[in-house]
Amino acid sequence: MNDSGLFIPMYILKAHIHAMNRNFVAAHALLDSTMEIVKEKHWINSLRTMKACCNLIEGNISQAEVELCKAESRQPFWLLVNTRLLLVKGQAEDALKTIIQVKTKALQEMQVSTIIETAVLEAICEMELDHEDAALMALNEALGHGAPYGYIRTFLDEKAIVPLMETYLKVQQTNTKLHWSFVLLSYLEQLIEHRYSQGSLLDSLTPREKEVFTLLVDGATNREIAERLFLSEGTVRVYLTTIYSRLGVNFRAKVMLIK
Numbered sequence: 001m002n003d004s005g006l007f008i009p010m011y012i013l014k015a016h017i018h019a020m021n022r023n024f025v026a027a028h029a030l031l032d033s034t035m036e037i038v039k040e041k042h043w044i045n046s047l048r049t050m051k052a053c054c055n056l057i058e059g060n061i062s063q064a065e066v067e068l069c070k071a072e073s074r075q076p077f078w079l080l081v082n083t084r085l086l087l088v089k090g091q092a093e094d095a096l097k098t099i100i101q102v103k104t105k106a107l108q109e110m111q112v113s114t115i116i117e118t119a120v121l122e123a124i125c126e127m128e129l130d131h132e133d134a135a136l137m138a139l140n141e142a143l144g145h146g147a148p149y150g151y152i153r154t155f156l157d158e159k160a161i162v163p164l165m166e167t168y169l170k171v172q173q174t175n176t177k178l179h180w181s182f183v184l185l186s187y188l189e190q191l192i193e194h195r196y197s198q199g200s201l202l203d204s205l206t207p208r209e210k211e212v213f214t215l216l217v218d219g220a221t222n223r224e225i226a227e228r229l230f231l232s233e234g235t236v237r238v239y240l241t242t243i244y245s246r247l248g249v250n251f252r253a254k255v256m257l258i259k
Contacts, residue, residue: 008034008043010216012050019054020157027054045071045078053081061088076102076114083121092128099125113244116146116154124160132167139168143183155191165192205243212239 011034018027028051035047048071055064068082079102086095103118119142126135139161146154155161169188205213208229215225222240226233 008038008046012046015050015054019057024054024058042073042075045073045075049073049078049081052085056081056084056088061085076106076111080114080117080121083125087121087124087128090128092125096122096125096129112145112149113154116142116151119145120155120158120161123164124158127160127164135164136168136171139164140183143168143188147183147187150187152191152194156194162192209239209243212236213243216240 011030015027015030018024018030031047031051031054035044038044038047048067052064052067052071055061055067064081064085068078068085071078073079079098083095083098083102086092086098099118099122103115103122106114106118119138123135123138123142126132126138142155145151155165165188169185169192172185172188211229212225215228220228222233222236225231226236229236231239
């Protein structure tokens, strides 16, 4: 593996796609095989954190907790997965504290993917605490950041957010929160419509973006992708940025690839 910073995030993303498609055997096999050839501790921790995320999606809470303990970190990726664990365990107040911490830093550094994900999780935490107005405000913030970039998966991967999106839509239609700056109605309707379709995680990508993604997860470098698809390397980087945005990647893969 010539460049861990290029390939490991893509393997993590591919494992996440397997997990969201309920193919947990493939997800864990990919992560386990990658851990066998990686030496850097921070990448091993990231892979373990993804295993914990897959376990949470699968409903294996105890194993998720084991993996998080092994990979204990203060990186945003670990903190966000740990937040989901806290939510599952009914510890919404502790989860909310962590979310606010991560979101504050993300806002300072303008990490759009992380801002959206933390705002979505903040909304879920507030719902668990029966704070509907606060939950709607957090969702409004997430939608406001997501609309300009067409984010879909970051919302749809959180099943608990769907009822709140429907409530938000009703509020928007009745204008009962006039002091809010609402997002475009078409964007919100698109999110809800996508939620009730049974498409793949990659359905939000254009045909060209799927070509780029397929080559990258097969191990092609940016230069090789450019040569095979008759593109410039700069154009490939633009495609990768869009792909990460649409799929909601938040472990700095996007930043690594555009340096």
